[in-house]
């Protein structure tokens with residue numbers, strides 16, 4: 001019924017329902033909240049102390065305002081199942097799923113770092129062409145592992161990539177999908193989307209060195225001064241020309257561009 005109510009009321013309702021757990025509280029007896037790590041459109045994550053294993057962990061909660069809608073619950077459950085099944089050093093492993101009177105939760109490894117968005121904001125880091133290609137390649141290698149299992153992330157964006165000691169880890173599998181059987185058009189589109197999103201990340205990183213001098217915003221091809229190899233990789237990732245057929249192919253091209261790029 002709420003969906004017919006106007007947007008400001010919906011947002012207010014959401015805020016009241018999505019009460020956060022303050023530091024020092026516990027989610028269930030086992031998990032003491034240290035602090036909130038972040039919240040997105042459908043979940044809120046907390047850094048917690050797991051008092052049984054005596055170690056830190058991350059607990060993600062499905063927003064209470066979202067839990068009544070089947071679609072969001074299905075996304076939340078799928079995210080847990082995928083994270084539980086995947087075994088990769090750059091993907092957090094999920095260990096348990098539970099339900100309390102306050103909603104649905106799952107527990108995963110805590111990644112001691114910050115997401116790329118926070119990192120750039122906090123450090124004002126400027127990525128040279130080589131740095132930008134190196135980091136994008138690091139992310140692409142994780143995506144290559146996923147695609148090899150016909151898993152498509154679907155939401156590769158800077159707040160969903162964590163940086164731990166300079167290396168990327170991929171989180172937030174809420175929009176991910178796994179395919180079986182013969183390849184469909186949807187699967188192809190999903191692959192293309194992940195490749196496009198890698199291009200978008202590369203472009204974002206390259207823009208960290210850009211300083212606006214012109215009053216008018218121009219297209220990136222005019223605002224950025226890139227080497228021919230880097231520009232070619234970017235255009236292919238973004239599907240402007242000759243798109244890459246696979247992430248593996250993109251990784252190879254990034255490697256070549258990186259070797260040629262100046263420090």
Ligand SMILES: Nc1ncnc2c1ncn2[C@@H]1O[C@H](COP(=O)(O)OP(=O)(O)O)[C@@H](O)[C@H]1O
Nearest residue numbers: 037038039040041042043045058110111159172
């Ligand atoms: N396993 C984790 N370890 C450390 N921080 C995390 C972890 N998972 C999420 N976060 C932090 O919480 C934020 C929101 O988590 P995310 O899974 O992206 O939720 P949403 O689906 O709501 O976007 C992330 O951008 C990141 O900063």
Ligand SMILES: [Mg+2]
Nearest residue numbers: 040159160172
């Ligand atoms: Mg997210």
